[in-house]
Amino acid sequence: MLKLRIVAALLTACLAPVVLEGQTTPSAVLLVLSKADGTVSIVDPATLKVLARMPSGPDPHEIVADADGKLAYISNYGGAGGAYNTISVVDLVDNKALAPIDLGALRGAHGLDFAGGKVWFTAETNKVVGSYDPAAKRVDWVLGTGQNRTHMIALSEDLKRIVTSNVSSATMSIIDKITRQGPRGPQDDWDQTVVAVGRGAEGFEVTPDGKQIWAANAQDGTISVLDAAEKKVVDTLNVNVRSANRLKFTPDGSLVLISRLNSPELVIVDARTRREVKRLKIGSGAAGIQMQPDGARAYVACTPDDSVAVIDLKSLEVAGHIEAGKKPDGLAWVVRR
Numbered sequence: 001m002l003k004l005r006i007v008a009a010l011l012t013a014c015l016a017p018v019v020l021e022g023q024t025t026p027s028a029v030l031l032v033l034s035k036a037d038g039t040v041s042i043v044d045p046a047t048l049k050v051l052a053r054m055p056s057g058p059d060p061h062e063i064v065a066d067a068d069g070k071l072a073y074i075s076n077y078g079g080a081g082g083a084y085n086t087i088s089v090v091d092l093v094d095n096k097a098l099a100p101i102d103l104g105a106l107r108g109a110h111g112l113d114f115a116g117g118k119v120w121f122t123a124e125t126n127k128v129v130g131s132y133d134p135a136a137k138r139v140d141w142v143l144g145t146g147q148n149r150t151h152m153i154a155l156s157e158d159l160k161r162i163v164t165s166n167v168s169s170a171t172m173s174i175i176d177k178i179t180r181q182g183p184r185g186p187q188d189d190w191d192q193t194v195v196a197v198g199r200g201a202e203g204f205e206v207t208p209d210g211k212q213i214w215a216a217n218a219q220d221g222t223i224s225v226l227d228a229a230e231k232k233v234v235d236t237l238n239v240n241v242r243s244a245n246r247l248k249f250t251p252d253g254s255l256v257l258i259s260r261l262n263s264p265e266l267v268i269v270d271a272r273t274r275r276e277v278k279r280l281k282i283g284s285g286a287a288g289i290q291m292q293p294d295g296a297r298a299y300v301a302c303t304p305d306d307s308v309a310v311i312d313l314k315s316l317e318v319a320g321h322i323e324a325g326k327k328p329d330g331l332a333w334v335v336r337r
Contacts, residue, residue: 025051025095030290030299031072031332032308033060034325040074040090041324045292048310048322052095057088062152062288062330064112064119065092066134069336073119075109076100080149082108082125087132092334101132103139111153111164122150122164129153129162129175143190145173151202156210162190163206165215170199172215172224174231193231197224203246207271208253216244216258223247223258225274237274241267248289248298250313257311259286259300266300266309268316278316282309290331301328 030043033056040056040063043049056063061077070093078084085107086100101119103109108124118140119132127150130142147166150173154163162175174193179186198217206213206228213226221242225235243262249255249271256269265279266286283302286309290299297319298311308322308331 025336027336029092029334029336030322031063031065031334032301032322032324032328033063033074033288033330034327035060035303035329036306036326039325040072042092042095043308043322043324045297048320050322050324053325054090054095055088055097056090057086057097057100058084060088060330061110062112063332064114065332065334066114067117067337069334071098071134072332072334073101073112073114074330075112075121077110077124078108080108080124082123084109087112087119087121092336103130103132106130106139106142110151113153113155115155115157116159120153120155120162122153124149124151129164143175143192145175145192145194147171147173147194152204154204154206156206163204163213165201165204166194167200167202167218169194170197170201170217171195172197172201172204172213172226174213174226174228195226195231195233197226197233198222198236200244203244203248203258205247205249208249208251214247214249214256216241216247218242218244218261223256223269235274237269239267239269239276243285245287246289248291250298251291251293251295255313257289257298257300259289261285261287261303266311280311280316280318282311282318283307287329288331290333293333293335299331301331303327303329 042052057076072090074088076084085103089098106123111122113120133140148168160177164173198220200218201215204215223237258267268278283305285304288301310320312319
């Protein structure tokens with residue numbers, strides 16, 4: 001019965017009609033996932049209006065666009081038990097859902113990144129990270145972390161480092177590409193360093209200069225600061241961020257924004273002094289955070305309130321709201337090339 005429901009959901013995602021609410025699409029747009037509606041919306045950041053809405057596949061959590069801004073990839077999570085084994089694909093040019101990526105035995109896809117022409121993902125159920133090659137249309141690489149609930153993922157620009165958060169293990173994985181001397185000469189390999197952090201570590205980000213990794217520990221209410229080169233925790237910030245869901249730096253690296261699932265406040269921290277700057281009331285709770293590349297705004301998914309809060313990063317005040325479906329979560333910024 002579960003298999004039939006999954007198939008039905010996937011067919012609906014591929015065949016349901018596109019709902020257009022605008023005539024033209026600007027070169028830069030915000031993508032908003034609605035977990036309750038099972039949709040992804042294209043939003044004009046200038047007007048905060050939905051331009052188009054397409055099916056996202058079942059239980060959408062995270063979204064990322066390719067380098068050209070033509071395709072978006074959406075993880076179909078299915079909870080920590082991994083009910084689904086797909087990544088949905090959306091055509092951002094023709095505003096339509098495409099056939100989903102079948103991950104086979106890999107289930108519980110969640111964290112996403114796009115780098116080096118490939119989609120990088122986590123599969124929680126299997127405790128792995130992997131990459132999907134859109135050109136070859138296949139999963140071409142998988143690596144086990146051995147950690148519980150490998151959740152979010154980030155790739156370095158040179159593709160030589162992968163960082164993940166492992167929620168239930170209370171760890172961060174730093175996975176580096178190395179060269180080993182094999183029987184037939186040098187060969188590429190990967191070396192994982194597991195760093196213990198706080199309980200419930202989930203949302204994290206590497207600082208813009210690449211020197212640190214900050215992880216929000218939902219159960220402890222703290223932030224772990226890791227030295228990226230030394231691969232160890234160098235500071236623990238007691239900033240009361242229990243139920244923390246996501247952590248994001250402003251583009252200039254000066255501020256850190258932490259959303260909390262069960263709190264009306266967005267916590268803002270000064271990255272240099274590592275002290276709290278402000279607690280901004282934005283709703284009943286929040287999840288996904290997306291920074292505007294020019295540093296003018298941040299977008300925060302207020303999941304319980306069915307809206308996305310627009311934060312003015314100069315005044316640190318709420319500048320508006322976006323209505324883009326029920327229970328919004330994953331957000332992405334797309335620039336059409």
